[in-house]
Amino acid sequence: MSFTAPIQLPGLALDPQWYKRAVFYEVMVRSFLDSNADGSGDLTGLVSKLDYLQWLGIDALWLPPFFQSPLRDGGYDVSDYTSILAEFGTVDEFRDLVTKAHERNMRVIIDLPINHTSDAHEWFQQSRSDPEGPYGDFYMWSDSDEKYPNVRIIFTDYEDSNWAFDPVRRQFYFHRFFSHQPDLNYENPAVVEAIFDIIRFWLDLGVDGFRLDAIPYLFVSEEGTGEGEPPTHEFLKKVRAMVDRDYPGRVMIAEANQWPNEVAAFMGTDEEPECHMAFDFPAMPRIFYSLRSQQAGELVRVLSEHTHVPEGAGWGVFLRNHDELTLEMVTEEYRQAMYGWYAYDPRMRVNVGIRRRLSPLLDNSRAELELAHALLFSLQGSPFLYYGDEIGMGDNIWLPDRDASRTPMQWTPDRNAGFSSADPGKLYLPVVQSLVYNYHHVNVESQLAQSRSLLHWIRNVIHVRKVHPAFGLGQLRVLPTNHDSVLAFVREYPGSGNQFGDAPETVLCVFSFAHNPAAVRIEAPEFAGQSLRDLFGGGDFPSFDAEGGIELTMGTQGFYWLHVGEGQFAGGRAS
Ligand code: NOJ
Secondary structure, rough: OOOOOOOOOOOOOOOOOOHHHEEEEEEEHHHHHHOOOOOOOOOHHHOHHHHHHHHHOOOOOEEEEOOOOOOOOOOOOOEEEEEOOOOOOHHHHHHHHHHHHOOOOEEEEEEEEOOOOOOHHHHHHHHHHHOOOOOOEOEEEEEOOOOOOOOOOOOOOOOOEEEEEEEOOOOOOOOOOOOOOOOOOOHHHHHHHHHHHHHHHHHHOOOOEEEEHHHOHHHOOOOOOOOHHHHHHHHHHHHHHHHHHHHHOOEEEEEEOOOHHHHHHHOOOOOOOOOEEEOOHHHHEEEEHHHHHHHOOOHHHHHHHHOOOOOOEEEEEEEEOOOOEEEEOOHHHHHHHHHHHHHHHHHEEEOEOOOOOOOHHHHOHHHHHHHHHHHHHOOOEEEEEEOOOOHHOOOOOOOOOHHOOOOOOOOOHHHHOOOOOOHHHHHHOOOOOOOOOOOOOHHHHHHHHHOOOOOHHHHHHHHHOOOOOOHHHHHEEOOOEEOOOOOEEEEEEEOOOOOOOOOOEEEEEEEEOOOOOEEEEOOOHHHHOOOEEOOOOOEEEEEOOOOOEEEEEEEEEEEEEEOOOOOOOOOOOOO
């Protein structure tokens, strides 16, 4: 497979706010490409696919943990933060990945699970066997399992307490996730120092930032819920100050599965910033709710809330990732509705969520996949794609836990989907062979050969997004419509006025969740008389009338991205 050169965006390489315009791609090293036939993906394999990712229009990779680990939680159970699991590669190979990515103007974000370690970590082994030693206080030990009564259990399918008894130390230790993942004791300054050293180690290796896994949970108090407690924010401010001082341009991304104001708190304030970005957990399930309920109301509500974020901070928007589609941020009534639509087989559920990939969730409907991606690429924030979703990969609900959607990337119709030349039985997980998503027909090679494939469509949308700065940098304002199924908003960008020279622009985005065609009137008096043009093909649309209304006819689950006003714009297809 060979790939033509992508559109180069002037400025993105040097822009200190590059992350606001970037398109991110989550790729598990284990799942992408196996270069040495041992059945597991590796760093060298990933390097060999950078051309593909560049062709697709990806600006930044997010790599889930690839450190030393017993892999009992997909690598989020780290047993040594500064070495790489042998089957994935070496530190030198990681350096090579960073260099080769940077050569392509692509950033590399790594994942740092610093709330907890694996129980196989040397720190824990020493802590349990030598309570008086240097690591004795590295974890949260107690003689009782009754402390912190307000702290909820996250892995509800697997754990019934946040405490586990250690027979060696003969005490209980606290854990927010699996019992083999003891929480670090952030009250101990030596832990904070050790974590700072780890962060510096990877920044010194050239990474462009990190996703801070499970970040709300660092500090816990007897009265609190252990989520976003004040000392956790103080810690983040210190990390941010260090990054800004010593590693400017690198970013911190918060994984905080919380309500909008609580998530925004992880970006800090203008005076005391914390993370540069936070994932938009509240918006994500509402996209799925709207698709099936045919109602735009929930999205309108959440997008109309004006959650203040500091200057320079941005959201990370996503549809799916390596975890379950979490339903923690919806009410019980909505959760039940979503289980009914999307997880009708109990095997599809895990914890408080749904362990399926995007395409099966949307029943492989091209219209729904396009609508969902059109939202992903136009909501306020930077889009995060999950590997394989660009070709509509399927899942395997017969595999345990979240492995259902972590199967090997499907490159070709050949053995092991072109992922590996190992004996098929040796793969870390089997490739998807289901009736609808079988790798014989769902793979990169066959989609490259079809100009109307989902892969080409997604690449095109990415490139259209990238030439319109309003998507990365503009404000979002919801507009009133007279149709319950239609969401309309504008992305308004006043122009940069800086050396990157972006012109002002306004884009009207309209989405219909109706399962039939719909006619809608959108009101925007401030645009009275203004013209509209389609961003994809440049076609003229009727102008806003003298009152600032516009009547649009929407196809079933259709959407429009329309340039508002006169003036040139750089639109069109990627070559
Ligand atoms: C969040 C990660 O996304 C998830 O995969 C992991 O299981 C938990 N943190 C615990 O580390």
